[in-house]
Amino acid sequence: MWKLLNQITRTGLCSEKPSAAPWACNTLPQEHSPEAAQHALLKIVGRALTIRAIDAGSCNGCELEMHALSNPYYNLEGAGLRFVASPRHADLLLVTGPVARNMLQPLLRTIEATPRPRFVVALGECACTGGWFGDSYATLGALSRVLPVDLHIPGCPPEPGFILACLLNFLQRLPAERLPA
């Protein structure tokens, strides 16, 4: 046990403040302090915003970066966002992949199981545009061909800091009519 305690104390804290990715500075506001984000989230959903990931045919690259969001550096939960196990607990759906036809029905059912108001986010090149796979006998391409999308986060795969900045920016700018009563 002392080895573990030693490891923990030796490492210390390494969490970073969410910030806009350098190449996206023009479009993203700078005020992404965890406090500001937390405040905005409390105003919007009254608690941590919950995310349900759906892989609709991705290569797993986007999933790897989604996992990275939970590492101590990005500290997703510290920013007031949380991945949940069930769509019934989710506010926001993070969808990846070029919508494989074999995944369409499970995708639509998962979205249908998510209570409103819900936000649909296309994550990664495939979900945004169809990417390299596009429209074929086996894929439908961009997620927006299948259902309305609230936010597109491009990149192959998008870097975790960029995903976080995009999500926080989106949530802080949501129009009042989209907020829960």
Add this chain to the structure above:
Amino acid sequence: MTSSPTDRKSLHHLIQDYCPDAGRLPGPFPLWRGACSPAHWAPLAEGVWQAQGRLVALWWSSEGAVLQATYVLGREVLWASLAHSAGHPVADISPWFPGANRLQRAAADLASGALAFAAADQRPWLDHGCWAQQGHQEPAPNLPYAFVPVTGEGVHEIAVGPVHAGIIEPGHFRFSVVGEKVLRLEAHLGYTHKGAVAHWRQLPPLQGHRLAARLCGDSTVAYSWAYCMALEAALGWLVPERSLWLRALLLERERVANHLGDLGALGNDAGFAVGLAHFSRLREDWLRLSNTVFGHRLLMDRITPGGVCCDLQAPQCALLQAQCAALEPEVLALRDIYEGHAGLQDRFGATGQVLPALARQLGLTGLAGRASGIARDLRRHPQWAPYNALDVQLVLREEGDVAARVAVRFDETLESLRLIRLVLEHLPPAEPAGAAAAPALSAAPGSGLGRVEGWRGEIQVALQLQATPQGPTVSDIHLHDPSWHNWPVLEHAILGNIVPDFPLINKSFNLCYSGHDQ
């Protein structure tokens, strides 16, 4: 089906008997390619099995209506083709190679009715009845899948997926259980089938590596290298030595990144969340330096036909060396903590066990195979540069449980750190500009095979080029993921274990969905 030493034939005897017209193909591995007649298809498989060879891949080429298979015997590869005449079912080779069951079903699905096997299991595998070619432009709901029913007092089914509780790729698992004990597990995959092969025919071959890099995000380096190796063999290109060494550096960095991620996730799945926190921190450091030095966190598109699109100067080499030096003591400290944690070892030990005999029978491969006594690592091949100069140490365990797969990951991480340092120390100098003739697309392109030991196991790309007035184009390609052979073994590993141990066992294999479904 017993074999005695006297029955065993060498690959040359098998070729003489069953693929008499086979010829040697260029490439880093000794490879023969030839046609096999329908009558010889099953005897060839049996002969390879008797000689203790193995089936690597089996696939359908719609171009020319040919069924193809690759076998490995010792260090040699046989690429056999069977010209198929419609209406005659092809002999089933799954009695010798159980992994062929799903490969054959996938081949039949992708042949859209042009191919049938004389096998008992005729269920579709990749085809869920949703594809556009089946007459409906509008997407159709998934057809029900005929899972093998388990009956008896108190037996019930648990259905999981395709959308899982965590951030995991989609696949369906059907457990038949009594109480908490698993009597049977059957997986149903194919949800992420993207029709990737069809896209290659539209792409110039020199762009194809970018699509190969996007079949499986965690093995993007291995797939790109395998594709480029096949393409370079087909075009007769030589790759500069420095590029080969840089490719090995990238591949080892990919292996370390994945092992770090898995070691953390395995601790987490056994209730040791602090393990995940530490390993995910180390993985993030690793990915960030990849981004700084090579320009991509997951190293996508760094390997290109003919070489690599990145190079190292002294400052970058120093950064990479320093990171290896910093990571090694951290991994050793965490291994110490993992090994000394009674609760963790209690969950890892004797869980999801695959003993060597079963592993051999089912054709377990790659990392999971090395945890079950299968002493095989392509990197130890004497003709694969630069690995032939690196003397890769084989990591081997016999226990075949989660603990063994964790131990293999720890040891392979340390071995990869050693290899990375070695590569950095002995990196051949860059060739002076203009010294090498710019590679050209040859007039008579052929076929090529690429094989790479990715972190999960052996990835194989079989490529056939054709000459057109616009230059060579891809007429057929098949990319094989080691998960094809390991998914069925997972169903055995879980038997007799309890349902709550499944996430742990599944993670210890960490098999690929997207690379399998394609």
